[in-house]
Amino acid sequence: MQVAVVGAGAVGCYYGGLLLKAGHDVTFIGRQPHVDAINAHGLLLDTTSFREHLPARAATDTRALAAPDLVLVCVKSADTEQAGRSLAGRLRPETSLLSLQNGVDNAQRLSAVVGHAVIPVVVYVGSEMAGPGHVRHHGGGDLAIGPSAASTALAEMLRAAGIGVTIADDIDRTLWSKLIINCAFNALSAVAGISYGPMLQVEGTRDVVTSAVREAISVARASGVSIPDDFIDHILNIPTMMPNQMSSTAQDLARGKPSEIDFLNGHVVRKGAELGIATPTNQALQVMVKLAERGKEGRRA
Template sequence: MKFLIIGAGGIGCYYGARLLDAGHEVTFIARGAHLEAMKQQGLSVEHEALHFKASVEALSMDELLNRHNCADYDLVMLALKSGATSDWLSECGHWLKQAETPVLSLQNGVDNEPLIAAVIGEERTLGGLAVRIGGHIIAPGHIEAKGPAQVVMGRWPQVKESVPALDSLSDTLNAAQIPTRITNNIRYELWKKLLINNGVNPLSALTGLDTRSLTADPALGKTVYAMMQETALAARADDVELTPSDVDEMFALISQFDAIKTSMLVDREKGRPLELDDISGAVIRRCRQLGESAPNTELVERLLQLDIRPVQWRPLTA
């Protein structure tokens, strides 16, 4: 198959390397020094179960639009930051409409799929999430990833019947050692992942702590759990019911998973825009819509907006 990966950062490059290793064709869309390094030196990916280094096809967005048609690809994987989705659709909407290629979103948040479906239609829109993976660019052209790196995907917004093309895609990903399962209710799965994203990403960015440090700390762990509860409340605005058992399951999952730097913490360290609007903002907006409050989420988001940073305390000297 021929795959196009839009937003070739840590997670996009890991999945792309897996697909290349399995014999598929992959085009990576990136920018800046990372793009230039991939063009000149190839792509290197280090993972506990994969050591990949090879030349790859890496292009800028302009180069893609000038050199390729959407119909050249069997699947578009969208791994952009959520805040870039709308601008990308505005730029590439006409290009996307010239084919029937499905688009699989592997982004944070619960608002990307409606934007995609509004441009290309629900029949071509696949909701998805990358589960239990941490992946970052540690140097241009060099990716470090960890975790089982599973994918959950499904037709947007919800289907009851089996979709043969989706079954075939799942088989392809699983054969490439990307553990993949199909869900008939992708909206529920996206909200379930947002439990973790809202629980740890903003607080991690605020404190500078990894996920394990957050959940193991008595006070911060309670805050993580409370922000997950606020996420479950917000989901009701989208007619998604997240139970206390869902909250407990996701809290246990992130508590037991390897200590990872969240993507929001990495973005803050590098001075990049944070995905606040698509993570904490999504929770706050929906709670307000329901006439409810999300005090923990609101506080952490506001501190990040004010750019409050951890103070490096030093012991007093005599």
């Protein structure tokens, strides 16, 4: 299968790498350092079960793409529309377009720009770019994909590549559940530079996490999304299950990259304002990250 990965970062390189290892023809679209490294040395797929250099093809823009059978869009949420514009006119009617992105509305935003159906996907993986062309896998890797005419065949193809897949009939609930988890931990991990394990040991953190989650659940339910009453108990148990995980927002701040906080806690704040629901904890967490970003900009100036 001809596969294009638009956004060759930690998520795109991990899943694209597994598809490449399974024998699919994968082209990675990413930033120059990663593109140069992949073209020169292949993609280094460094997982919890194997470490392998895979010959691969990469480019900095979509003009290098032949009409693909499958596109994995893995760009940051702020770059969704740009990615859609770059794909417009390059897809066949039967091309499957998947959004493997944080947040709850990227599939709709992408579809509106590219004029093509988009299948939302929720990603459960811990991975990072350890260097140019080097993706390091820390754990997890399952996907939940939205229902569509192509979803069953796509799930079979992904499973054959060693990727755990479920088809989520209620994909909005799955998307919001992941967003709420991100709202609980991403900002705190980022601002403190702390992994999930020791986070709740700090006095008051559990209360902050609980408040942020309750606000987000209220917004989700007011948006018509069903979230179970015991979901907060599951969230508070995550640091025990993933003690060494640093949030993607923490990784962005550490690398001096713009975060997705406006599409995580910021999304809850915006939707809450539309629905008349107060979200002061999520707003505080959003502002904390944006202040940290501004501080890093000032130190680089």
